[in-house]
Amino acid sequence: MSETQCCENPPTLSITSVGIGCVAEIGGLKAYITGPPDAKLAVLLVSDVFGYEARKLRKLADKVASCGFYVVVPDFFYGDPYVPDNPERPIAVWRQSHGTKYFCHITCHSCIGKGFEDAIRVVSALRSEGVSAIGAAGFCWGAKVVVELGKSDYIQAAVLLHPSRVTVEDIKEVKAPIAVLGAEYDKLSPPELLKQFEEILSAKPEVDGCVKIFAGVEHGWTVRYKDEDAAEVKSAEEAHKDMLDWFNKHLK
Template sequence: MAQANYVLPFIFGRLSFFLLLSIFLSLPLGHVAEEAGTLSRHCLENPPTLNSSYGAGSVKEIGGLKAYVTGHSHSKRAILLVSDVYGYEAPHLRKIADKVAQSGFYAVVPDFFYGDPFVVNSSTTKEAWLNTHGTDKGFEDAKPVIAALRETGILAVGAAGFCWGGNVVTKLAKTDLIKAAVLLHPSWITLDDIKAVKIPITILAGELDNGTPPKLLEQFESSLSEHKVTNFIKIYPKVKHGWTLRYNDTDATAVKAAEEAHNDMLQWLIKYV
């Protein structure tokens, strides 16, 4: 009897393990990352040196948020650029906004973090920071910004999001608030998210980005095409998560890859916004 009392729990324990494992493996790719809502080391590599005065534009309040704005204020088309966790004072992001503005758009980069971007090696943990600055809140904060732009005479709004911002823009793409969306190495995107997208969308992904592996991107493309949503998905070779924003200016290969993605983003916005 003593041996039976030992063997039975052992057997049931192994059965429970394999049952849990089978459930885990049956989940759609990206599901676990979405639920965990954590920042991987790739999300945080090569942090920018923030500069509040960088760029050709200026900072003003739009829809209750401070925002870096650049371009002609009388433009009828606006592009919302949603940052990664390092926020709206990142020089590379403002440089992209200036480039968007040069194509005739009014470019807007809101401070979705209320002056509190993620800081590496700070006393605040990644999890605690995300609890305060979740993408659901970013989505809700984007609504009054878009409404305020429309009140100024803007007729069409597009949006591009990077990493954290890619998740926010995906949420916007499920609505009629924007005309077109661009996701650049987005984080925590699931197949269910993509199934709900309603507008033209492009996803620009890195070959070495584990957050959006090729198999998951194939599912995204299949779903978008099945639902007759105009889409374009591109995988850039030999680059990893964050390459469009946190590249090294002295690395010619990295700069070239980033600029290629910026141009692809811009062409999509010109075509559909």
């Protein structure tokens, strides 16, 4: 499976004066946290390979928080996100430290790896703080973490945005309400695969499912859209709204 598309159009990274939230520790991980701390509804955002410091991801976190959710964006890579301009550490080498086993196609917990384990710790910490319902959205790499959470009662709603490595078997096992937002031009999750997801979800009336393919955009567009491209911005904003609508519908 080609990984090059995932590494195109990298985001702007900065931890200085970005977002209205703060960086704190939760569940043993550093995280960007935003929104009302006394909220009973929380949203976990799981980043792509570029990590939790991306400006547009934090901007989106603030947007979600403005709807009344307590939003957590953990640093699942422990300060070591993928850096595309490092020729000595291409994506294949980076993945050896962050998710080689995680991307195993066997859907047993022992093969999922640290990303899923860390996510459970964050979810547990949120529960201990009095949060009653949790939604999770995953972008590319993060979608695999979220789909694994959605196979049990860890979360009450899931959204996958231009997912990577999510399989038909994963979708078959999902129990939480799930929305899949994909791109027309995506080598990692092409429309043909997403249509298979849709067929599976249609055959599972006990799980509220939705699959939507956005025309004219590429993998990663929801958090790596070009500000100067009005059509791409509009499409990203539509996906953001769809994500928020899903959480508003299922988090109560």
